[in-house]
Amino acid sequence: MSNKKKPKKLRTPNVPSGQVAPTAVAAATAPVRSAGQPLSGPARQMRTAPAAAAQPSFDYTYVRKDLGRIAVLAGSFIAVLIVLSFFIK
Numbered sequence: 001m002s003n004k005k006k007p008k009k010l011r012t013p014n015v016p017s018g019q020v021a022p023t024a025v026a027a028a029t030a031p032v033r034s035a036g037q038p039l040s041g042p043a044r045q046m047r048t049a050p051a052a053a054a055q056p057s058f059d060y061t062y063v064r065k066d067l068g069r070i071a072v073l074a075g076s077f078i079a080v081l082i083v084l085s086f087f088i089k
């Protein structure tokens with residue numbers, strides 16, 4: 001396989017869906033002050049997440065199905081090897 005990179009348009013950030021990645025739009029809308037003006041608010045906004053939203057819930061139902069399928073295949077291969085061992089002797 002070749003390691004082709006996706007165009008920047010098609011790339012997605014690697015963050016859970018509950019969190020928002022910082023964007024250039026948010027940085028552009030931040031208030032800018034000149035040297036002589038006092039700050040009207042905090043210099044930077046602190047993002048705090050609620051405790052319940054900190055633990056994302058993932059759906060792993062497909063993993064259980066895949067593990068069951070792997071177990072059935074492994075068991076059948078072992079059974080075939082045992083049967084074949086009787087013919088080899």
